[in-house]
Amino acid sequence: MNITLKEGIDWVGYIDWTVRDFHGYKTESGSTYNSYLIRDEKNAVIDAVKAPYVHKLVEHIEALTPLESIDYVVCNHAEPDHSGGLPGLMKACPNATLVCNEKCKVALEKHYDTSAWKWQVVEDGDTLSLGKRTLQFINTPMVHWPESMFSYVPEEKLLFSMDAFGQHYASAFRFDDEEPLDVILHEAKAYYANIVMLYGRPISQTMERAAELEIEMIAPSHGVIWRSHLKEVFAAYQKYVVCKPRPKVIVLYASMWKATEKMAEAILEGAQECGVEAQFFNVDSTHATRIVTEVLDCAAIAIGSPTLNNSLMPAMAGVLCYMSGLRPTNKAGFAFGSYGWSKRGGAAAVEEAMKEMKIDILRESIRSQYVPTEEILEECREAGRMLGKYAEQFAKD
Amino acid sequence: MKKYICDVCGWIYDPETGDPDSGIAPGTAFEDIPDDWECPECGVGKDDFSVIED
Ligand SMILES: [Fe+2]
Ligand SMILES: [Fe+2]
Ligand SMILES: [Fe+2]
Numbered sequence: 293m294n295i296t297l298k299e300g301i302d303w304v305g306y307i308d309w310t311v312r313d314f315h316g317y318k319t320e321s322g323s324t325y326n327s328y329l330i331r332d333e334k335n336a337v338i339d340a341v342k343a344p345y346v347h348k349l350v351e352h353i354e355a356l357t358p359l360e361s362i363d364y365v366v367c368n369h370a371e372p373d374h375s376g377g378l379p380g381l382m383k384a385c386p387n388a389t390l391v392c393n394e395k396c397k398v399a400l401e402k403h404y405d406t407s408a409w410k411w412q413v414v415e416d417g418d419t420l421s422l423g424k425r426t427l428q429f430i431n432t433p434m435v436h437w438p439e440s441m442f443s444y445v446p447e448e449k450l451l452f453s454m455d456a457f458g459q460h461y462a463s464a465f466r467f468d469d470e471e472p473l474d475v476i477l478h479e480a481k482a483y484y485a486n487i488v489m490l491y492g493r494p495i496s497q498t499m500e501r502a503a504e505l506e507i508e509m510i511a512p513s514h515g516v517i518w519r520s521h522l523k524e525v526f527a528a529y530q531k532y533v534v535c536k537p538r539p540k541v542i543v544l545y546a547s548m549w550k551a552t553e554k555m556a557e558a559i560l561e562g563a564q565e566c567g568v569e570a571q572f573f574n575v576d577s578t579h580a581t582r583i584v585t586e587v588l589d590c591a592a593i594a595i596g597s598p599t600l601n602n603s604l605m606p607a608m609a610g611v612l613c614y615m616s617g618l619r620p621t622n623k624a625g626f627a628f629g630s631y632g633w634s635k636r637g638g639a640a641a642v643e644e645a646m647k648e649m650k651i652d653i654l655r656e657s658i659r660s661q662y663v664p665t666e667e668i669l670e671e672c673r674e675a676g677r678m679l680g681k682y683a684e685q686f687a688k689d
Numbered sequence: 690m691k692k693y694i695c696d697v698c699g700w701i702y703d704p705e706t707g708d709p710d711s712g713i714a715p716g717t718a719f720e721d722i723p724d725d726w727e728c729p730e731c732g733v734g735k736d737d738f739s740v741i742e743d
Contacts, residue, residue, distance in 0.1 A: 434731060438697045493730065494698065650710075 295466055297511060297519075298448045300331045304352035306345040309462045314373075316614070317486045318581040321479060322462030325373055326513045328452065329353055330445070333423025336364040337385075338443055338452050339513055343376030350384045359385050364412070364420070366427065367392040368454040369440045370399035374513055379404045391420065393431060395439035416441075430501060432456070434494040436487060442502070449508035456498065457525055459483050459515030469520035476516055477528055483514065484532045485588040486581055490619040492533040499529060535621045537591035539687040540569040541679050544583060545596035546576065546605035551630035551663045552598045552638070558669040559594045559628065562676020568683050570676075575607045580614045587615060591683035592654075593625040594675070595646060599637030604629070612645040624652035624682060626675060630660045654682060693719045693738040698731035702738065 295303040305326040311319050325341035327349050335357055341349045353359065362385040367375055370392075378400065382388060389410040392400065397413055400406055414420065416431040430442040436455040443452040459479035465471055488495060510518040510525070518525055541563040547553035556572065563570040571590075573583055587593065595612070597604040604612075627646060629638030639657040647653060658675060660668045690704035702708065702722075707715040708729055713722055719738065727734060 433697070433699045438731070491730075493700075497699075 293464060293466065294470075297328065297509060297517060298450060301445075301448065301450065302329050302331075302356060303327070303466050303511075303517070304329045304337070304349060304356070306341040306348045307462050308342070308345070314460060316580075317460065318579045319460040321460060323460040323514055324462055325377075326511065326515075326517075327352075327377075328511060329356055330422060330425065330427075331357055332425050334363040334421075335361050336366055336391075336422055336427065337362055337381065337388075338366045338511075339368055339374045339454070340365070340377030340381050342373050343380070346377035346380035349377055349381060353385075360387055362388045364389055364391050364422075366443055366452075367396055367400065368443055368452060369437060369513065370396050370403065371437055371455075372403065374454070375400060375403060379406075382409050391427075393429070393439060393441055396441070399437070399439050432494070432498045432501075434488075434491040435498050436491070442498075444505055446506070449506045451502065451505065451507050451510050452513075453502075453510050454513045455487065456495070456512060457510050457518060457529070458512035461515040463516060466517055467520070468516045468518045468525075471516055473521055473524065477521075477524060479515060480525055480528060481532065481588065482581065482585040484529070485585045485618065489532070489535070489584070489588060490617065492535065492621070495529070496533040499526070499533070532588060535588055535623070537622050537683070537687045538569070538589045539684045540571065540586075540590045540592075541676075541683050542571045542573065542586060542590045542593045543596075543676075544573045544575065544593060544611070545628075546598065546608040547574065548598045548600065548605070551660060552596045552628070554664050554669065555628050555630065555658065555660060555672045556594075556596050558664075558672035559596075559676035559679070562673035562678075563680040563683075565673075565677055566680030566684065568680040570680065575605070575611050580611045583611060584615055584618055584620070587620050587623070590623065591686045592679045593623055593651065594628060594679060595625065595642050596628040597638045597642050598629050599631035599634055599639075602634045602637045604638050604641040608642070612642070612649075616645060616649045620649065620651075623649075624654050624686065625679065626653060626655045627657040628659070628672065628675075629657070630662060630664065632662060635659065654678065690718045691743075692741040694741050695728045695731065695733060696737050696739055697733045698728065700728055700730035701741070
């Protein structure tokens, strides 16, 4: 495996092939926790790995340089997938000083026993000379946490971008040109949608700052390193930060006895008649991770739930809670669902949640008492056609 | 009327635009925003904002 980014700069992280649950994100392809070693007159490690794998990080460093020779450990982000290994790493490297910003220091002190650590607190724009190379620090609040920062090496045109541009993608290769581009771009999209979709505004600000730097290589803290397809991932992010819609419709539903499912199928048929891309997800068979990944770039969405205990289905409530926290923008749609006797439940609760998410409501919700009649199914088809036409038009504007 | 910045996420409250999504009308001074208002970006309260001196 090629681990060398630039002469004297190597990947020393951990490939997590088996992780399938990353605080609720279903990581079907595993992940990596990327740490990097810069060997210069001074030696620096950029970020750590998850706590259980710190021995591998230490092993990888030791294969390249004695642990006593590590002068700095830079922490770009205090979240435990990158900071969990810091206590072990700081113990293993007796001469290392922990370099981070003030917010990060406060966060690390609230996570770990840091009483034995030496610190160097840096501010936005500060530089740290390693000899031939310099580390320049750029605060990037909310990309992904308030303390997040980038580390930039101007001499190498290399940006350590932490969670930004990352992918939960375990692979035998470390670079973007060693993997199929559509696969890693899809993983980057899933990562964006599930981790940082709500921070589109700060991310676009961060991208503007990054555009001022000369960058040849982006080394994120998850997944492959971008050295051949920076243009493509930048262009993708430019769309993500505004949830730029494609002409795509999503029908998302839960069902008990297949009444709401029949409505969902009719809406799908209507949308398909328009020739627009239409996707169909049952919350019981499709994980929320996939659903919000697809929601990111849809133009229109119909969401349905039957009525259970005068409310909506708990599985749908869970998906809507997750989705609303991630704050998708630029979406429109409507609610639907069946009921037995209480009109308060299902569709009404879904519509409420959609309004809360600021999804434009295009029509009144479609409700069916028990099994939908042919009349109601035709109403669903018609609503599906309307959704398809809307998606086509809206994505054009 | 002064602008305020969120110490946590960097979001800026501009009294000229207010925060209409949370029911804060344009022209509302930061001091007049109800105490239960939250930063629309990151969710912290008014206590975590600092005045921007010009
Ligand atoms: Fe993170
Ligand atoms: Fe991370
Ligand atoms: Fe904030």
